[in-house]
Amino acid sequence: MSDRKYLNIEYKNILVSEIENGNGLSVGLIRLNRPKAMNALNVPTMEEVVTTFENFDNDREIGCIVITGNDKAFAAGADIKEMAEETTIGMLLKDQFARWDRIRKIKKPIIAAVSGYALGGGCELTMTCDMIIAAESATFGQPEINLAVMPGAGGTQRLTKAIGKARAMEIILTGRMVSAQEMYEAGLLTKVVHNEIYLEEAIALAKDIASKPAIAVQLAKESILNSMDTTIETGLELERKNFYMLFATEDKFEGMNAFIEKRKADWKHK
Ligand code: DAK
Numbered sequence: 001m002s003d004r005k006y007l008n009i010e011y012k013n014i015l016v017s018e019i020e021n022g023n024g025l026s027v028g029l030i031r032l033n034r035p036k037a038m039n040a041l042n043v044p045t046m047e048e049v050v051t052t053f054e055n056f057d058n059d060r061e062i063g064c065i066v067i068t069g070n071d072k073a074f075a076a077g078a079d080i081k082e083m084a085e086e087t088t089i090g091m092l093l094k095d096q097f098a099r100w101d102r103i104r105k106i107k108k109p110i111i112a113a114v115s116g117y118a119l120g121g122g123c124e125l126t127m128t129c130d131m132i133i134a135a136e137s138a139t140f141g142q143p144e145i146n147l148a149v150m151p152g153a154g155g156t157q158r159l160t161k162a163i164g165k166a167r168a169m170e171i172i173l174t175g176r177m178v179s180a181q182e183m184y185e186a187g188l189l190t191k192v193v194h195n196e197i198y199l200e201e202a203i204a205l206a207k208d209i210a211s212k213p214a215i216a217v218q219l220a221k222e223s224i225l226n227s228m229d230t231t232i233e234t235g236l237e238l239e240r241k242n243f244y245m246l247f248a249t250e251d252k253f254e255g256m257n258a259f260i261e262k263r264k265a266d267w268k269h270k
Pocket of ligand 1: 079100
């Protein structure tokens with residue numbers, strides 16, 4: 001049994017909950033909760049977010065994770081007020097990027113449910129997630145250039161890989177706001193939906209994924225992410241190892257036998 005105390009702690013900058021899912025594993029939900037600051041991602045907020053991702057990842061009852069903000073803002077960026085007096089040495093000594101790197105180690109899928117602004121670090125946080133569901137009025141962008149800085153939490157890399165050099169270059173160098181529809185057409189988003197249902201849609205997707213055999217889900221996620229960072233040969237090698245590994249799970253036998261016996265599979269997630 002996993003330690004589930006983290007679900008009952010009071011957080012300062014986020015709300016954390018579990019959404020039950022019938023026969024499937026639950027969905028872990030994080031809501032960014034600094035409405036007066038447009039959910040700006042200050043250090044304490046990021047620490048709470050990343051620690052909760054890790055807690056969900058270690059919790060056997062959770063199959064998929066959703067992170068959202070409020071209708072006005074997913075997050076309008078890193079907290080400019082916190083960074084205004086910061087220097088290079090201060091930034092280097094604090095090494096806050098280490099916290100962002102921890103997100104890359106999360107094995108369970110993470111879905112960003114975005115309404116309103118997803119700017120700067122907010123946009124980068126959506127891109128560290130595995131899928132993005134956006135309300136049609138959501139606005140994305142990397143406006144750091146207007147502060148005489150540049151994206152530092154993966155924006156120049158993940159945006160470019162997702163939508164290509166020509167479009168990423170224009171968006172980052174102008175800092176302009178980009179509509180959800182444009183980002184969808186460019187390939188950054190999984191889906192754009194009516195404003196009222198963005199969270200509902202993200203949770204429905206998360207529940208669907210959480211009802212699949214968990215080890216297969218996690219190894220498929222690992223293989224897909226690996227494809228972004230490596231050659232086709234190395235990528236195929238990991239895919240094959242993960243594929244073989246799944247033949248050692250109980251769920252593989254259950255899944256195939258359930259198909260042959262024309263019944264619903266009863267996943268054990270092992
Ligand atoms: N930081 C701090 N406060 C913010 C904020 C932000 N990013 N965005 C909004 N707020 C605050 C405003 O200051 C205002 O506070 P009060 O004046 O009421 O005290 C309140 O939220 C409401 O904002 P507005 O009055 O401006 O609301 P509007 O509807 O008029 O405009 C807006 C909404 C989102 C268009 C506007 O607030 C805006 O342009 N915000 C800034 C967007 C931006 O430039 N974002 C990029 C920030 S730089 C790092 C990791 C990542 C990063 C850096 C380091 N490390 C790990 C080290 C990333 C950097 C960035 O994201």
